[in-house]
Amino acid sequence: MAKSHDVRRYPGFMAITILCLVILYAPLLVVAVYSFNASPSITIWEGVSLRWYVDVFTGPESAKFREAAWNSFIIAITAATTATAIATLAATAVLRSGRFRLRTFSLGLISLPLMVPEIVTAVATLIFFNAIAIERGLLTILLAHIAFCIPFAYMPISARMQGIEASYEQAAMDLYATKRQAFTRILMPLMMPGIVSGFLLAFIISLDDFIITNFVKGAGVETLPTAIFGAVKQGIKPNIMAISTLLLLVSIVLVALSWLIGRRDQARGR
Amino acid sequence: MPQDRDIAIDVRDAVKRYGTFTALKRISLSIRDNEFFTLLGPSGCGKTTLLRMIAGFEEVTEGTIYLYGQEIDRLPPHKRPVNTVFQNYALFPHMDVLENVGFGLEMLGKSRAEARARAGDVLEMVQLSQFASRMPYQLSGGQQQRVALARALAPRPRVLLLDEPLSALDLKLRKAMQVELKHLQRETGITFIFVTHDQEEALTMSDRIAVMSEGELQQLGEAREIYERPRNVFVADFIGDTNLMEVTVDRIAGGRAQCHLGGGHKLTCDAVEGIGAGARVHMSLRPERLFLSARPVEEESLSGTVREMIYIGTDITTVVDLADGPQFTVRSSNSTRGNARVFEPGAKVAVNMEPGAARLLVD
Numbered sequence: 001m002a003k004s005h006d007v008r009r010y011p012g013f014m015a016i017t018i019l020c021l022v023i024l025y026a027p028l029l030v031v032a033v034y035s036f037n038a039s040p041s042i043t044i045w046e047g048v049s050l051r052w053y054v055d056v057f058t059g060p061e062s063a064k065f066r067e068a069a070w071n072s073f074i075i076a077i078t079a080a081t082t083a084t085a086i087a088t089l090a091a092t093a094v095l096r097s098g099r100f101r102l103r104t105f106s107l108g109l110i111s112l113p114l115m116v117p118e119i120v121t122a123v124a125t126l127i128f129f130n131a132i133a134i135e136r137g138l139l140t141i142l143l144a145h146i147a148f149c150i151p152f153a154y155m156p157i158s159a160r161m162q163g164i165e166a167s168y169e170q171a172a173m174d175l176y177a178t179k180r181q182a183f184t185r186i187l188m189p190l191m192m193p194g195i196v197s198g199f200l201l202a203f204i205i206s207l208d209d210f211i212i213t214n215f216v217k218g219a220g221v222e223t224l225p226t227a228i229f230g231a232v233k234q235g236i237k238p239n240i241m242a243i244s245t246l247l248l249l250v251s252i253v254l255v256a257l258s259w260l261i262g263r264r265d266q267a268r269g270r
Numbered sequence: 271m272p273q274d275r276d277i278a279i280d281v282r283d284a285v286k287r288y289g290t291f292t293a294l295k296r297i298s299l300s301i302r303d304n305e306f307f308t309l310l311g312p313s314g315c316g317k318t319t320l321l322r323m324i325a326g327f328e329e330v331t332e333g334t335i336y337l338y339g340q341e342i343d344r345l346p347p348h349k350r351p352v353n354t355v356f357q358n359y360a361l362f363p364h365m366d367v368l369e370n371v372g373f374g375l376e377m378l379g380k381s382r383a384e385a386r387a388r389a390g391d392v393l394e395m396v397q398l399s400q401f402a403s404r405m406p407y408q409l410s411g412g413q414q415q416r417v418a419l420a421r422a423l424a425p426r427p428r429v430l431l432l433d434e435p436l437s438a439l440d441l442k443l444r445k446a447m448q449v450e451l452k453h454l455q456r457e458t459g460i461t462f463i464f465v466t467h468d469q470e471e472a473l474t475m476s477d478r479i480a481v482m483s484e485g486e487l488q489q490l491g492e493a494r495e496i497y498e499r500p501r502n503v504f505v506a507d508f509i510g511d512t513n514l515m516e517v518t519v520d521r522i523a524g525g526r527a528q529c530h531l532g533g534g535h536k537l538t539c540d541a542v543e544g545i546g547a548g549a550r551v552h553m554s555l556r557p558e559r560l561f562l563s564a565r566p567v568e569e570e571s572l573s574g575t576v577r578e579m580i581y582i583g584t585d586i587t588t589v590v591d592l593a594d595g596p597q598f599t600v601r602s603s604n605s606t607r608g609n610a611r612v613f614e615p616g617a618k619v620a621v622n623m624e625p626g627a628a629r630l631l632v633d
């Protein structure tokens with residue numbers, strides 16, 4: 001019975017799967033491989049070399065990239081931290097307030113930005129900053145990043161929290177913990193895997209955001225994605241591939257970390 | 271007003287409404303100091319609701335709850351000297367057993383060392399000392415149950431609330447825990463309020479039982495009283511097995527009520543206040559207080575035919591059809607010393623009853 005419904009037996013399933021995987025991963029693979037190319041051409045293979053990686057750190061554009069990377073890193077850390085804190089409090093309020101109608105509504109309100117086209121958010125944010133006459137620069141990038149990171153941080157945190165029965169906090173309060181103690185001693189530690197995932201997700205999203213950043217950044221302020229874009233406009237050089245590969249590596253490490261935390265947690269039977 | 275030192279919990283006219291649904295309909299009951307008190311009733315009757323109102327997790331819609339004379343129904347849970355053993359135990363998954371048990375003491379402001387020492391003592395009391403450094407997920411269900419118990423007992427609450435704490439355990443462990451709980455209650459002198467829907471459990475463990483149904487208190491009394499003198503049809507039916515039948519009261523004389531059931535069968539039993547001659551009411555007859563004989567042994571023996579004989583190990587249950595009358599279930603103990611004469615289906619028998627076996631029910 002179950003077998004006849006197995007999706008793997010549908011004709012062409014394997015072919016389509018492989019096609020999808022190729023479309024998804026072939027470009028990444030090409031970039032990664034060609035970042036080790038010895039040739040200054042991006043299409044002709046001349047042998048393995050680390051020259052473009054060296055170029056990223058010491059070449060003529062290295063100062064620009066280093067500053068951009070530093071900006072990106074600072075913004076990602078700050079935005080992810082702030083967004084995670086806000087998302088944690090929001091999830092607590094929404095899921096533990098007990099008023100059900102409000103809950104559905106706020107859930108929609110918080111997750112809606114995920115579905116709004118990014119360009120719309122970018123324009124709206126820019127108009128907002130203009131309206132309040134705030135000078136564009138690192139601060140505006142940071143504020144914008146905090147705002148759009150919140151729903152991303154919120155998702156894993158609220159998913160985690162939904163799995164935590166209210167009886168743990170009730171047990172804590174029954175054992176003379178105040179509401180605040182029940183939160184810090186019980187709920188927070190139990191939510192930690194969700195909080196870490198939320199933070200990592202927000203960090204990656206902030207790190208690689210281009211559209212919104214490009215709108216709200218001031219002249220001369222660059223993050224890594226806008227710097228890369230700027231460099232690409234002058235023609236693609238293999239050092240771009242090296243940078244992209246490095247970024248990819250950072251993302252993979254973070255995703256793996258988040259997965260490992262989730263798995264360790266499952267193994268403990270929570 | 272209740273100022274009594276002997277009353278641990280006094281619930282006065284408590285009403286609980288969820289929107290338009292009334293979960294508790296004006297309940298009043300007093301739970302005595304140092305008592306093993308049981309709330310018994312079928313699923314959905316409001317036992318948990320009442321318990322949660324005492325613990326502070328549900329607000330009372332109307333009414334008052336006193337703890338040793340002090341009004342507590344507006345206090346948050348952490349200000350009530352009452353602890354709960356949750357049905358799902360709710361052990362903190364990120365703390366080991368010792369930390370779990372010491373948590374309440376720590377929250378009360380005791381030093382870590384003091385909390386740990388006391389937690390160790392309580393763990394010894396429930397025979398779990400060797401598990402002190404285990405995490406909850408490394409324990410069996412029965413062990414988790416005892417940790418939950420230890421955790422709730424450690425801060426020395428004045429009242430301990432237990433919401434069906436044994437329902438997740440298998441029968442054998444459950445029986446063992448019943449004994450252990452009862453023992454712990456005596457040893458600690460703490461008032462226990464125990465919730466169950468298992469009438470046998472309630473009868474074995476409790477000093478007093480409150481039988482509830484659909485948000486109302488049906489009867490409150492000692493186990494024996496509830497079993498032997500049920501007040502109404504619900505209690506008679508819910509506690510133990512019984513033969514329930516409709517009878518008409520013919521005459522009341524000398525504290526005795528003469529009744530008849532269909533088919534010309536007559537029965538006399540103790541009169542009950544509120545039931546007069548001519549009333550058509552229910553009567554409860556406990557199967558183990560009836561016995562069978564081949565010939566009538568007394569004037570009021572009821573004659574009938576055996577329909578079924580069921581062997582259940584300790585007992586033998588016989589179902590008898592009265593001539594033109596209702597059906598009776600009779601239980602006799604499976605021992606040669608008892609009156610265990612086994613009658614096969616089809617045999618003509620007389621159903622006889624011990625004094626006090628029949629009881630009239632008010633409603």
Ligand SMILES: Nc1ncnc2c1ncn2[C@@H]1O[C@H](COP(=O)(O)OP(=O)(O)OP(=O)(O)O)[C@@H](O)[C@H]1O
Pocket residue numbers: 288291293311312313314315316317318319320467
């Ligand atoms: N939060 C709530 N909102 C609405 N109705 C509720 C709520 N909590 C309980 N009820 C209702 O109140 C009634 C009593 O519930 P309660 O949990 O006290 O039953 P119980 O006697 O403990 O039953 P069980 O033996 O199944 O645990 C039920 O009909 C239940 O549906």
Ligand SMILES: [Mg+2]
Pocket residue numbers: 317318319433
């Ligand atoms: Mg319940």
